[in-house]
Each structure stands twice: as structure tokens, then as C-alpha cells.
Amino acid sequence: MTSMSNGITTTTPVPGSDRPRPAASLQAGDHPRPQLLRPGWHDLSGEWDFRxxxxxxxLDAGWAAGLDTGMRIVVPFPPESPASGIGDPGFHPVVWYQRSVFRDDLVDAGLGEGSPRILLHFGAVDYRASVWIDGHLIGHHEGGQTPFVFDVTTAVSGEGPHVVVVRAEDDPADVAQPRGKQDWHLDQHKIWYHRTTGIWQPVWLEAVPTLSVESLRWTPSVTRGTVEAGVILRGHVGADTVLSVSLRIGERELGSVRVPVTSGRPTATVALPHQLNGQAYEDLLWxxxxxxxxxATVELEQGGxxxxxxxxxxxxxxxxxxRGAxxxxxxxxxxxSVLxxxxxxxxxxxxxxxxxxxxxxxxIKRLGFNAxxxxxxxxxxRFLYWADRLGLLVWGEVAGAYEFSPxxxxxxxxxxxxxxxxDVSHPSIMTWVPVNESWGVQHIAHDPAQQAFSRALVELTRALDPDRPVISNDGWEHQDSDILSIHDYEPSGEVLRQRYRDETVRGAxxxxxxxxxxxxxLDGVADAGxxxxxxxxxxxxxxVTPADDDGWGYSQAADADDFDARLADIMRAVHDSRMLVGYCYTQLTDTGLEVNGLVGAxxxxxxxxxxxxxxxxxxx
Incomplete structure (x- = not known):
């Protein structure tokens, strides 16, 4: 029998609990952390006070103890956006948020005898965040694209409601911040769009046991027919702690393992007997x-x-x-692929x-792309979850800074x-791109320090994940890339055809x-095939509308027939190439002032x- 809990499709009960066990591969897609699920969690999205x-x-005026404000914002939408209820794209480098957390919120998050600790999760806050509860500092985080979490058990242990205050700092003039295409001008221009300040991904509560799984990392091996689970634990590990990992497809068990836990970072390798049949091993491949x-079910036991x-x-x-492929x-x-x-x-x-x-x-899939x-x-x-579930390869890229400095x-x-x-455990991620078009290393062709940074990012990435290709600098000025990626907005199909015809033109x-x-x-870097x-x-x-006439693109079509003809000319040239092993068309949607999408905004x-x-x- 199945049921729903917080939008998660569930099946059999969790051993040792009366809560149902969610089938992670069939979840509804609303859980902020789709590869680590517990049935209880509470979404804090919605209206917050804002200033x-x-x-x-x-800080000096004591706002951390509580805001005096009549403004409201809808979290997790940035205040620059209409969906936030504010829609002010101007320069506001510091913003504050506030909301109350009630006892019912904690209970909905799973608080109980078996899960006495409360975690406060943030999906992403751009760029620098500080958090207080009832005026007490909980912690800080820097980095506008990555999640962070605080254990707030003590802070919410007393009588509620409890007031959560968040201060976010995002200096629009600081080009050393990784910012991607967020504009540093007051108004968006060319290929840059409005800034995103503050909270822009979900905020949520989760109750966990005193000893709990903090994070999971999956490392599958197709050739060995195994899956390694790398686990990081939160809390004290006792002498009688055991980690168990089981894998299944549907209701069919594929393999399981139990290992004693002696540290806060145990690993467990699950053998998949099904994969020993060389004629059937492809059945399970993604x-x-x-x-x-x-x-997968991952369990911690203490004293049985x-x-x-x-x-x-x-x-x-x-x-x-x-081998060139x-x-x-x-x-x-x-x-x-499509950008x-x-x-x-x-x-x-x-x-x-x-x-x-x-x-x-x-x-993206309906338009003929596989990536x-x-x-x-x-x-x-949650986008990566749907890419995993529906089948779409994803290039893992980071928003770049514009400045080169320590x-x-x-x-x-x-x-x-x-x-x-x-993101390392998502099967959809196919490659890593730490630098794009020399952003942040604008003089990499001549500056040894910038070259060293690019190489260091590549090697750092390989150290973290040796199982995926890495591109040192997407577009040009490569040093140590596993894929040589090229950006070329030539509008003529015939020119593209000659430029990428076959291996005879590769050297030039x-x-x-x-x-x-x-x-x-780069000079001194040899072609390694x-x-x-x-x-x-x-x-x-x-x-498609008169309002877009002033928009921007690399070339321009007069009407739908001309657009079709230009696309056909370009794409025939790309598909005719016997050198290219793939492509990424620019781009999916009209974005800001760019009206060069295959679809509108x-x-x-x-x-x-x-x-x-x-x-x-x-x-x-």
C-alpha cells in the first residue's frame, strides 16, 4: 500500500519506526534534498518579514533580535523578482528576513523521541548569510550557490514561537564574488540579467536522531558490478554501531551489506550479483x-x-x-545538448x-536533446532529480567570478x-566545468598565475571525482581538458561545415x-586527441513579439520561415561533421535581453x- 508524506510517494514501513519508507526514485520532486530522504520535514517557504x-x-541597531518592518517577501524568490511580491531590481546590498517557527512546525519536521534534534537547512542564499534565532547567533555561511545547515536544537528547545532572522549580504560591485551572469550594472545589459539577492532556494526544518546520516555519496562501478556508499555521520559513534546499505529496483532486492562503524566517515561496498551475468548487466544501466x-536504504544501528x-x-x-569519443x-x-x-x-x-x-x-527532451x-x-x-528520473545528461557548471585575485x-x-x-551522486551529471570562456582568468593566455589556477581547479575536481571528464575552460584557451569544447557563433552553415569537416582540419x-x-x-599545450x-x-x-525587437542575439532571423532556414543550415553543418562528437546549442529560452532562444521566456x-x-x- 502506498501513501503520501510531504509529497513523497511511500511504500513499506521503515524498520524500527511507524513512519512509511519513501521510494526515493519515485518521489514527488518537492524535497529540497532528493537523494537523502526522511519522511518528516517542514518547508519554511512562504511569506517572511523583510527589510x-x-x-x-x-547589525549595530540590533535587528538580529527582531525586525521592525511592514514589508513582506515570498521565500524563496529573490526580492528583485516579481514572484517575491517586491520586484525591486535596484542595488540593495544588504537585506534582512524574519519569520516565526512554531511547535507544530517542529512536529511536522519529525521532532519526537527517536528524532530529538532539529536542523535548519538553507538551499542557497546569495551571497553571504548570517542566522539568528531569538537574537542568538546560530552561524554564518559564505557562497551563494551552495547549501548549508545548522543544528538549532538548543535554540528552539524553549517555549515558542521562535523568531528566525537572516541577514544576507550581496555586494553588486564585488566582482570577486562568483556571480555568473548577474549584472553589476543597475539595469540589465547585453547578456547579463537582473541580480539575485538573498534566499533563492528552499529553507526547511528536519528532525534527526542523535546519531544520524549527514550526507551520502554514491560511487557506482559498472565494470566491477558494485556500488560504494560513502557516508558522513552526525553525532557520536559508539562501539556497537553498524551501517547497513541495501539496494533494490522496485521491490526486488539487488544487494546489501552490513559493516561495523568505527569513525564518522564509514564506507560500505554493495556487490550486485545481477551484474555478474555479462549478457544481462546492461539491464540496470542508466x-x-x-x-x-x-x-537505496541506509540504516544505522546501535545495540541492534x-x-x-x-x-x-x-x-x-x-x-x-x-579514443576521441x-x-x-x-x-x-x-x-x-542545449544551453x-x-x-x-x-x-x-x-x-x-x-x-x-x-x-x-x-x-528539453521534447525538443530533441539528450543533455x-x-x-x-x-x-x-530538484531539477537534477528530474534529470536523473526522466533521463537527461547535465553539464555541471559553476557561476564564475570576473576578477582574478587571491x-x-x-x-x-x-x-x-x-x-x-x-551533486557528485547524480547520475545525470556528465562532466564538470569550473571555468567558462576565461571568466575570472581573462589573461590566461599570458599569465602563468591564471594558468596555474585553471590547472589547479581541474586537478582539484579530479581529486574530488575521478570518474567524470573535466573541462578546464569551456569555449577556448584549454590547458588540461578531457573534452575540447569550442564556442563558435558563425552564422553560416557552410563556414561551419568547412571548419569542423573532419580530422583533416583538426590541426589547423x-x-x-x-x-x-x-x-x-594555450601555447605549449599539445593536442592529446x-x-x-x-x-x-x-x-x-x-x-516573436514587437517587445523583443530591441533584444540581443548573435545573428537575426526575419520571420519564422527564416528562423527555420537558419537553424536548418547551422544544424546540417554540425551533423555533417565527422570530427564533432556532440554539441550544445545556444540556447533554450529567451533570457533577459537575449532573445536567441528556441523558446520564448x-x-x-x-x-x-x-x-x-x-x-x-x-x-x-
């Missing part, structure tokens, strides 16, 4: 065409009693760049709804580590100056979706 602090007086997910049980999911698959599950795979900025007019970088994240994945490059943004984990280096490196750790392309007059390989992808191209402007296709899919698949 601007343009003169930065709030791909965009067959997005098979395995459900289950003290914590969480649900998760994973995909069994491998990705690699080898991109390999998915050890077979060449042609990547048909997606994850930006909505009404809610900006925050998705307007949970459903919008699923709709985005479904739209997407989430551009200059670390996307909501401050920018330390900020980006720290945030990048957190990004990789957050890589060793000379490429599109936009940029080196594809990596696969080549065209990861930004197209960008054809097509205005409203997600309505500018040509029939079936026609766009034909062009992107190279069918005619």
Missing part, C-alpha cells in the same frame, strides 16, 4: 534513453536497534572521454514552482568543492586561432516542437 538595509545599520534508478534510516537513489552508469557506459555517445540558464522572468534564478523544474526537463548545459548557475537539486581564487575554489560534493583549428580570435589550446564538441553556437535572434517554442526536434536530431 532593506542600504546603509548597513542593522542512460537518457533508459533512466533506470536504483533505490535502528536509530536512523534514510532513503536515497542512484544510477549505475559510467562516463568517460577516450565521449563514452556513456563504455560506448560512444553523441551528445545533443539553459535556468532563468524565469517572474522568479529569476529561483524556479517559479516545483512543477516548473520537471517541465523544464520535459521540454543540457546549465550555464553559469548551480541548478536546484580573494576570487579562494572563494571560487571553496564554492566549487561544495558544488561537486553536493586547435593549433591556430579559433573563433573570436581566441586560442583553442581529446574528443571535440561545439558547446556554444547558433544564438539566432528571433523576435514563457517556454513556448518559436517553431513547432516536433520541427525543432527534427533539426536537433539531424533527421532532416
Amino acid at each position: 532593506y538595509d542600504d546603509s548597513d545599520e542593522g 542512460s537518457p534513453e533508459n533512466p533506470t534508478l536504483l533505490d 536497534v535502528v536509530v536512523d534510516s534514510v532513503e536515497s537513489y542512484l544510477g549505475l552508469r559510467s562516463v568517460e572521454a577516450a 565521449f563514452l556513456l557506459n563504455d560506448r560512444p555517445y553523441y551528445v545533443r 539553459n540558464q535556468g532563468y524565469w522572468p517572474e522568479s529569476h534564478l529561483a524556479a517559479p514552482s516545483v512543477q516548473a523544474l520537471r517541465d523544464e526537463v520535459e521540454l 543540457t548545459r546549465v550555464h553559469q548557475k548551480v541548478e536546484d537539486p 580573494t576570487a581564487v579562494s572563494r571560487l575554489a571553496k564554492e566549487w568543492v561544495d558544488v561537486v560534493e553536493r 583549428l586547435l593549433e591556430g586561432f579559433g573563433p573570436a580570435g581566441r586560442r583553442i589550446l 581529446q574528443p571535440v564538441m561545439l558547446t556554444e553556437f547558433g544564438g539566432v535572434k528571433f523576435s 514563457d517556454r513556448v517554442p518559436k517553431l513547432p516542437a516536433e520541427r525543432i526536434a527534427e533539426l536537433m536530431r539531424g533527421e532532416r
Whole structure:
């Protein structure tokens, strides 16, 4: 029998508990952390008190103890967006939030005898956050794209309600902050869009046991037929603690293991006997065409009693760049990707709804793509869940800084580590992109320090995740990239055809100056035979309404027929190439002043979706 708890589809009860066990692979998609589920959690989205602090007086004036304000904001939408209820895109470098937490909120989060500790989670706050409860400082966090959590058990132990206050600082003039395409001008210009300040991903409460699972990392091995669970624990590990991990598909058990726990970072490797049959091992492999997910239960026992049980999911698959090809599950795979900025007019970088994240994945697939490059943004984990479940490869990219300095280096490196750790277990993530178009390393062609930083990010990424390709600098000026990605907005299909015809033109392309007059390989970097992808191209402007006529694109179509013809010309050239092993078309949606999307900002296709899919698949 199934039921629903906080929107999660559930099946059998959790051992040692009367709460139902959620099937993580079939969840409703609203849980802010889709690969680590407990039945109880409480969403703090909705109306909060809000106040601007343009003169930065709030700390000295005691606002941390409570705000005197008549303004309200709808969390998690940034105040620049209409969906927030404020819609002010001006410069406001410091903002404050406040809301009350009631006893019923804690109970809904799962507070009880078996789960006595309360965690306060933030999905993302741009850029620097401080949190107080009832005037007592709980903690700080820096980094606008990554999650953070505080144990607030003591702070909410007394009689409620309890007042949560958040101060967010996001200096629009600080170009050493990783900011992506958030504009540093007052008004958006060219390819940059309105800023996102403050809370822009969910805030939520969760009750956990005294000893609990803090995080999970899944490392599947297709060749060995195993899955390794890397677990980080919260709380004291006793001498009689045992970790158990079981994997299943549907109701069929695939494998399980029990290991004694001697530290706060245990690992457990689950063997999958099914994978020993060399003629059947592909049945369980994940791909965009067959997005098979395995459900997982992870339990902690003390003295033979289950003290914590969480649900998760994973995909069994491998990705690699080898022999001049991109390999998915050890077979060449042609990547048909689209650049997606994850930006909505009404809610900006925050998705307007949970459903919008699923709709985005479904739209991308309906338009003929098997992959997407989430551009200059670390996307909501719930988007990655739908990519995992519905089958869509995702390029993992971080929002870049614009300045090269010790401050920018330390900020980006720290945030990048957190990004990789957050998303490493998603089977949809196919590659990592820590730098785009030399942003933040603008003089990398000549500056040894900037070159060293780029190489260091690549090696850091490989140290964190040795199982995915890494691109050192997407677009050009590569040093140590597993995939040579090129950006080329040439509007002529014939020019593109000659430029990427086959391996006979490879040397001239890589060793000379490429599109936009940029080196594809830096001086002294040899061509190691990596696969080549065209990861930004197209960008054809097509205005479907008069309001878009002043918008921006790399070339321009006069009408729908001209748009179709230009797309067909470009895409035929790309598909005719015998050198390219994949592409990423720019772009999915009109974004800000850019009106070069395949669909409008409203997600309505500018040509029939079936026609766009034909062009992107190279069918005619």
C-alpha cells in the first residue's frame, strides 16, 4: 500500500519506526534534498518579514533580535523578482528576513523521541548569510550557490514561537564574488540579467536522531558490478554501531551489506550479483534513453536497534572521454545538448514552482536533446532529480567570478568543492566545468598565475571525482581538458561545415586561432586527441513579439520561415561533421535581453516542437 508524506510517494514501513519508507526514485520532486530522504520535514517557504538595509545599520541597531518592518517577501524568490511580491531590481546590498517557527512546525519536521534534534537547512542564499534565532547567533555561511545547515536544537528547545532572522549580504560591485551572469550594472545589459539577492532556494526544518546520516555519496562501478556508499555521520559513534546499505529496483532486492562503524566517515561496498551475468548487466544501466534508478536504504544501528534510516537513489552508469569519443557506459555517445540558464522572468534564478523544474526537463527532451548545459548557475537539486528520473545528461557548471585575485581564487575554489560534493551522486551529471570562456582568468593566455589556477581547479575536481571528464575552460584557451569544447557563433552553415569537416582540419583549428580570435589550446599545450564538441553556437535572434525587437542575439532571423532556414543550415553543418562528437546549442529560452532562444521566456517554442526536434536530431 502506498501513501503520501510531504509529497513523497511511500511504500513499506521503515524498520524500527511507524513512519512509511519513501521510494526515493519515485518521489514527488518537492524535497529540497532528493537523494537523502526522511519522511518528516517542514518547508519554511512562504511569506517572511523583510527589510532593506542600504546603509548597513542593522547589525549595530540590533535587528538580529527582531525586525521592525511592514514589508513582506515570498521565500524563496529573490526580492528583485516579481514572484517575491517586491520586484525591486535596484542595488540593495544588504537585506534582512524574519519569520516565526512554531511547535507544530517542529512536529511536522519529525521532532519526537527517536528524532530529538532539529536542523535548519538553507538551499542557497546569495551571497553571504548570517542566522539568528531569538537574537542568538546560530552561524554564518559564505557562497551563494551552495547549501548549508545548522543544528538549532538548543535554540528552539524553549517555549515558542521562535523568531528566525537572516541577514544576507550581496555586494553588486564585488566582482570577486562568483556571480555568473548577474549584472553589476543597475539595469540589465547585453547578456547579463537582473541580480539575485538573498534566499533563492528552499529553507526547511528536519528532525534527526542523535546519531544520524549527514550526507551520502554514491560511487557506482559498472565494470566491477558494485556500488560504494560513502557516508558522513552526525553525532557520536559508539562501539556497537553498524551501517547497513541495501539496494533494490522496485521491490526486488539487488544487494546489501552490513559493516561495523568505527569513525564518522564509514564506507560500505554493495556487490550486485545481477551484474555478474555479462549478457544481462546492461539491464540496470542508466542512460537518457533508459533512466533506470536504483533505490537505496541506509540504516544505522546501535545495540541492534535502528536509530536512523534514510532513503536515497542512484544510477549505475559510467562516463568517460577516450579514443576521441565521449563514452556513456563504455560506448560512444553523441551528445545533443542545449544551453539553459535556468532563468524565469517572474522568479529569476529561483524556479517559479516545483512543477516548473520537471517541465523544464520535459521540454528539453521534447525538443530533441539528450543533455543540457546549465550555464553559469548551480541548478536546484530538484531539477537534477528530474534529470536523473526522466533521463537527461547535465553539464555541471559553476557561476564564475570576473576578477582574478587571491580573494576570487579562494572563494571560487571553496564554492566549487561544495558544488561537486553536493551533486557528485547524480547520475545525470556528465562532466564538470569550473571555468567558462576565461571568466575570472581573462589573461590566461599570458599569465602563468591564471594558468596555474585553471590547472589547479581541474586537478582539484579530479581529486574530488575521478570518474567524470573535466573541462578546464569551456569555449577556448584549454590547458588540461578531457573534452575540447569550442564556442563558435558563425552564422553560416557552410563556414561551419568547412571548419569542423573532419580530422583533416583538426590541426589547423586547435593549433591556430579559433573563433573570436581566441586560442583553442594555450601555447605549449599539445593536442592529446581529446574528443571535440561545439558547446556554444547558433544564438539566432528571433523576435516573436514587437517587445523583443530591441533584444540581443548573435545573428537575426526575419520571420519564422527564416528562423527555420537558419537553424536548418547551422544544424546540417554540425551533423555533417565527422570530427564533432556532440554539441550544445545556444540556447533554450529567451533570457533577459537575449532573445536567441528556441523558446520564448514563457517556454513556448518559436517553431513547432516536433520541427525543432527534427533539426536537433539531424533527421532532416
